[in-house]
Amino acid sequence: MVLHDRFWREAEFFLLLVMLCIFFLLDLLAGSVPLTLSQSLPALFHPSTADPQIAAILYQFRVPKAITAVMAGAALSVAGLQMQTIFRNPVAGPDILGISSGSSLGVALFVLSAGWIFKGTPLFTLAGSWGIVMAAWLGAGLMMTLVVLLAARLRDLMTVLILGILISSAILAIVSVLQYFSSESSLKSFIVWTMGSLGSTTQTQLWVLIPAVMIGLLLAFLSSKFLDAFLLGENYAKSMGMNLRVAYLLTFASTSILAGSITAFCGPIGFVGIIVPHLARKYFHSSLHSRLIPGTMVLGAVVMLAGDLISQLPGYDITLPINSVTSLLGIPIVIWIIFQNKKIGAI
Amino acid sequence: MPGRVLLFILLICCFFGCISNPKNKKSTGSPVGRQQNFAATGFSVEDFGTFQKLTVTDPWQKSKNNQFDYYLVEKGRNIPDVLKGEQVFQTPLRTVVCLSTTHIGFLDALKEITAITGLSGSAYVSNEAIKKGLAENRIHEVGNEQGINYEMILQLKPDVVFAFGVGSEIGAQTNKLHDLGIPVVLVGEYLERSPLAKAEWIKFFGAFFGKKQMADSVYENIRISYEKIRNEVSKETELPTVLTGLPFKDTWWIAGGRSNLAELIADAGGKFLWRENLSREAFPVSLEEVFVRASKADYWINCGSVGNISELMAFDQRFSELPAVKKSQVYNNNLRSTPGGGNDYWESGVVHPDLVLADLVAILHPKKTAGKDFYYYKHLLK
Numbered sequence: 106m107v108l109h110d111r112f113w114r115e116a117e118f119f120l121l122l123v124m125l126c127i128f129f130l131l132d133l134l135a136g137s138v139p140l141t142l143s144q145s146l147p148a149l150f151h152p153s154t155a156d157p158q159i160a161a162i163l164y165q166f167r168v169p170k171a172i173t174a175v176m177a178g179a180a181l182s183v184a185g186l187q188m189q190t191i192f193r194n195p196v197a198g199p200d201i202l203g204i205s206s207g208s209s210l211g212v213a214l215f216v217l218s219a220g221w222i223f224k225g226t227p228l229f230t231l232a233g234s235w236g237i238v239m240a241a242w243l244g245a246g247l248m249m250t251l252v253v254l255l256a257a258r259l260r261d262l263m264t265v266l267i268l269g270i271l272i273s274s275a276i277l278a279i280v281s282v283l284q285y286f287s288s289e290s291s292l293k294s295f296i297v298w299t300m301g302s303l304g305s306t307t308q309t310q311l312w313v314l315i316p317a318v319m320i321g322l323l324l325a326f327l328s329s330k331f332l333d334a335f336l337l338g339e340n341y342a343k344s345m346g347m348n349l350r351v352a353y354l355l356t357f358a359s360t361s362i363l364a365g366s367i368t369a370f371c372g373p374i375g376f377v378g379i380i381v382p383h384l385a386r387k388y389f390h391s392s393l394h395s396r397l398i399p400g401t402m403v404l405g406a407v408v409m410l411a412g413d414l415i416s417q418l419p420g421y422d423i424t425l426p427i428n429s430v431t432s433l434l435g436i437p438i439v440i441w442i443i444f445q446n447k448k449i450g451a452i
Numbered sequence: 453m454p455g456r457v458l459l460f461i462l463l464i465c466c467f468f469g470c471i472s473n474p475k476n477k478k479s480t481g482s483p484v485g486r487q488q489n490f491a492a493t494g495f496s497v498e499d500f501g502t503f504q505k506l507t508v509t510d511p512w513q514k515s516k517n518n519q520f521d522y523y524l525v526e527k528g529r530n531i532p533d534v535l536k537g538e539q540v541f542q543t544p545l546r547t548v549v550c551l552s553t554t555h556i557g558f559l560d561a562l563k564e565i566t567a568i569t570g571l572s573g574s575a576y577v578s579n580e581a582i583k584k585g586l587a588e589n590r591i592h593e594v595g596n597e598q599g600i601n602y603e604m605i606l607q608l609k610p611d612v613v614f615a616f617g618v619g620s621e622i623g624a625q626t627n628k629l630h631d632l633g634i635p636v637v638l639v640g641e642y643l644e645r646s647p648l649a650k651a652e653w654i655k656f657f658g659a660f661f662g663k664k665q666m667a668d669s670v671y672e673n674i675r676i677s678y679e680k681i682r683n684e685v686s687k688e689t690e691l692p693t694v695l696t697g698l699p700f701k702d703t704w705w706i707a708g709g710r711s712n713l714a715e716l717i718a719d720a721g722g723k724f725l726w727r728e729n730l731s732r733e734a735f736p737v738s739l740e741e742v743f744v745r746a747s748k749a750d751y752w753i754n755c756g757s758v759g760n761i762s763e764l765m766a767f768d769q770r771f772s773e774l775p776a777v778k779k780s781q782v783y784n785n786n787l788r789s790t791p792g793g794g795n796d797y798w799e800s801g802v803v804h805p806d807l808v809l810a811d812l813v814a815i816l817h818p819k820k821t822a823g824k825d826f827y828y829y830k831h832l833l834k
Contacts, residue, residue: 137738158744165770166740235766285599288576288793290757294700302702304739307769372701424702424738 114396117389121403125175128410132171135417137424138162169311170304174413175406176318177303177371178381180363182405183325183398185378186385187356190332190394192266195442199364199378201266202252202357203273204245206280208368209299211244212237213280216295217287237298238310238369245365248272249357256353262339300426301372303413314370321363322402328355329394336392374428376435377412381405383442490675491649494640495656502532503540504659511640512617520638524659539635544662545611549594553577555614555639557800558657561670567661570608572596576794600625606632612660614639645732646715647805648678654803677806678719684820685721685813692816694722695742695749695776698756699768703736713754716805720812725749743770751816752776753783753829757795761834780833783815787830797828 133149134140140159148155148163184199192201200206215236251272256265284292306314331352334342343349367374385401386392412434416425483498483505498505504524510516523540525531531540549570550556556579559565565581574586574593585591592608595601597618605613612635615626626636637660641653651674658667694717696707707713709729717724725745729735746752752774758764761782765772776782785808788796801808811829814821 137741138744158747161773162740162743166743297701297703300701304702305699305768309769423736426702 114389118400118403121388121400121407124407125403125410128407128414129171129175132174132410132413132417133163133167135414135419136162136167137417165308166304169306169308170413171410172311173303173306173314173371174409176314177367177374178377178405178407178409179402180318180321180367180405181374181378182381182385182401182408183322184360184363186382186394186397186401187325187328187332187360188378189382190335191353191356192262193335193338194266195383196379196439198375199360200273200368200373200375202269202360203248203276204361204364205368205373205375206273206276207244207246207248208241208365209244209280209373210276211240211242211247212298213283213295214244215240216298217283217291235310238313241369242365245361245368248276249361249365252361253354253357256357257350262353297426298372299428301374301428301431303371303409303427306370310370314366317362317366321359321366322398324355324359324362326395326398328352328359329398331355332394333392372428374431376431376439377405377409380435380438380442381408383438384408487655489649489652489655490671491646492641492644492652492655493649494644495653497655497659502529503535506656506659508638508640508656511638511643512619512622513643515617515620522637526662541612541635541637541660543660545660547608547610548660549605549608549610549613551594551596551600551613551615552639552642553794553799554641554802555657556582557803558641558654560800561654561803562658562661562663562667564657564661564663569610570594570605572600573794575792576790577792578788578790578794578796578799600628602628602632605629605634609634611635612637616640616642641802645710645712647712647719647808648675650712651675651803651805674804674806678809681806681809681813682719685817688721688817691721691723692750693725693748694816695725695746695752695774696754697734698758698764699739699742699771702739704739704742705734706737706742707734707754708732716809716812717753717816720809720816722751722812722816739768739770743774746771746774746776749774749776750779751781751783753785753812753815755782755784755832757786757789757793758784758832759786761832764832780831782832783829784832785811785828787826787828801828 134142134145140162144156144159145163148159152160152164181199185197188197188199188201189195194201252265252269255268256262259265284295287295331342331347334345334347335352339349342352364378381404382397382401385397385404388404389396389400391397412427412430415434416427416430418424484501485499487497487499489496494509494511496507498507502525506522506524508520508522510518511520512518521538523535523538524543525535525540527542527544545567547569548559548567550559550568551572553571553573553576556565556568556571556577559568560579565579568582568585568591570592571577571582572594573596574591577583577586582591586593592604593601594604594608613629615622615636616639622638626638629636639653639656641650644650644653652671654671655664655667658664696713697705706726706729707724708731709724709726710732711734714724714727718727725748726737755764758767761777764782771777785797786795790796797808807827810824811826814824814826815829
C-alpha cells in the first residue's frame, strides 16, 4: 500500500515534468514568425549548420523567453506559496509585502523623473534595460529591508501585513504623482513596463536572473519545515521549538529575492503567485512543503509557459502583454478559490 | 401631496424652459474669395470683404463633423451686425498663448514670436527668443493638458489661446476658457495627412496676424523647395529600405504606413519597411518580426531620443547584428535637441518639411548630395 502510494506520488511529479518539456517546446514554436517543428529542431540542436536567421530567432529571442517564463513561473509561484502559508491567507501573493510596489517606485524614479531631476540628462537611455533592472531591484530590496525590520520589531504578523499593504499604497500614490509630472514618452515607457514582458531578457541578463532565482528557491526549500509548522499556527510552531525570527527572515528573504528578481527583469506579473499554489495543493493532494515547493515550481513554470503561449496569439500578428493574460486567466480562478473558502481553512 | 408633486413638475418645466434654444445659423452671405488650400484639409479661409471666416474641421482624433468658425475683422473696422454672437477676433492679434510648441514654429516663420506671452511645455522649447523670454519672465508657462493654469492665462489676458485637441475631452478645456472670457482657437495641424499639408497651416496663423501675403509667399517657397527636392530623387530606381522606431521591452513601435514619416521617406526616395501598413498612427510589432524584416533594412532612422549607438543597443543589444547598425547607417532626428528634452524637429520642423526632406535625401542618397550638412538629423556613431 505504501509502495503503491509512493509510486503515484512520483508519477504525478514525473507527469508534470513531461508537461513542462512539452510546453517548453511549444513555446519555442510559438511566435510571430511562423516556424515549423522541422525547421526548429535542427536549428535547436545544431545551430551552426542551420539557417542563421532561424537559429538567431530561436536562440536570441525564443529560448531566453521560454527560460524566463520557466524562471518567472517557478519563482512567483513559490513566493506566493510561502506568503499564503505564513499569512494563512488564500489570496496572498508574492507582492503582499509590497515587493512589486517597491520595484515600481524604483523604476518610476528612474524612468519618469530622470528628465526633471537631472534636467534632461538621458539617464534612462544611458543605462537602458540594465538601469531599469537595477532600479527595480533596489526598490524591491529597500522594501524587503523595511519589512524585515518591521517583522523584527513587531510581535504580531498581521500588523506586519497591514503595514506592508499601507506602505504599498503610499508608494503607489508617490508613483502616481511622478506619472502626473512626467512627459508622454516617459509615461508610455513606464506603463509598458507595468504590463510585464518575458521576451526582453537577453542572454547576458539570464546569467544574472537564473542564479538569483536559484538562490531564492533554495532558501524556500530550506524553510520547508518551518512552513509546515506554520500551517498549524504560530503558537504550535513556537511550541515545537521553532525560532520564529529565523523562520520569518528566511521566508521573507526568499520571497523578496524571488519576487524582486522577477519584477526587476520582467516587470510586475500578477496572479500567477496566487493561483498556482492552490492548483498544486489540489494536484498533489498534500500540504507538505517539501513536496509542494518543488511541485509548485514545476507547475508554476508550466502555467507561465501556457500564459506565454496564449499571449503570443499564434496565427495572429499581434501579441498580448503577459500581465493581461495572467490576469484574465487568474481572475476566474481566484474567484473560484474565494467561493471554495470554506475548504481552504485547511491551509 | 399631489399639490407638491405638481409644483415639483412645474419647477422642472421652468428649468428646462430656461435652457436656451440652439441658435439658428445666421446667413453670412456668400464669400467674395475662397482660398484654395494646396494640401491642407483641416482648415479653410474665406474672404467676405468686411471680414474673414476661418473654419477648422475635426480638430481632434476620431472627430466627425465637428466644425469651428472663427471670424476675423481688421482693427479699426466696425464689426458687421451679421457677426453678432459669433467668435470674432480683431486682427492683427497682439498677444497670444500657445498650448503646443509646434505653434511656435509657425509664429516664428511669420516673425510674430514677440506676440507669445504664455505657452505650454516651456521645458521643451528650442526657439532661442522664446527661451530668452522665459528666462526674463516675459513669457510664462501655463501648464498643459489636465493641468492648465487658468489663473495665469487670465492674468496674461491674451487675445487668443491657440489650443489643440487629442480627443473630444478638449471640449471641457475650451468651455472652461470660454467661461473665463478667454477666446480659444483649436488648431488641428498635427492631424494633416502630409508634411506639406501640415506646413500649410501657416496660412491659418497668418490670417490672425493680418499677414496673408507673407504666409502665402513663405508657404509657396517651402512647397516649391519641397517639390524640387522630391523631383530630384523621383527618378531613382535603387530605393534603399528604411526602418524606424526602437525596441522597448517586448514590442517595437513602428510608424504607421500612412503616417507623415512614411510619406517623407517615400518622397525622399526610400522604401519604408512597413509601407503596406494602412495605419496613420504608430503600431506595435513583435521583436521577432522586426528582427526578420529589418535584416533587409539599409537604413535605420528616428530611433527615439538616443544620441549614439551604445545608447541604442542599451535598449536591446540583440539588434546590434542588423545590417543598418553594422554598416553604420543609423540616423536620428535629434541633432537640434535641447538639454530640457525638447527637439526642434517637432517645433520648426513642422513648418519646414523641405529641410526635413533634404536631410532624408542626404541620408538615403548620399551620392546625390555629397557634402551637405544635416539640419535636423545626426549620424549615430558608437
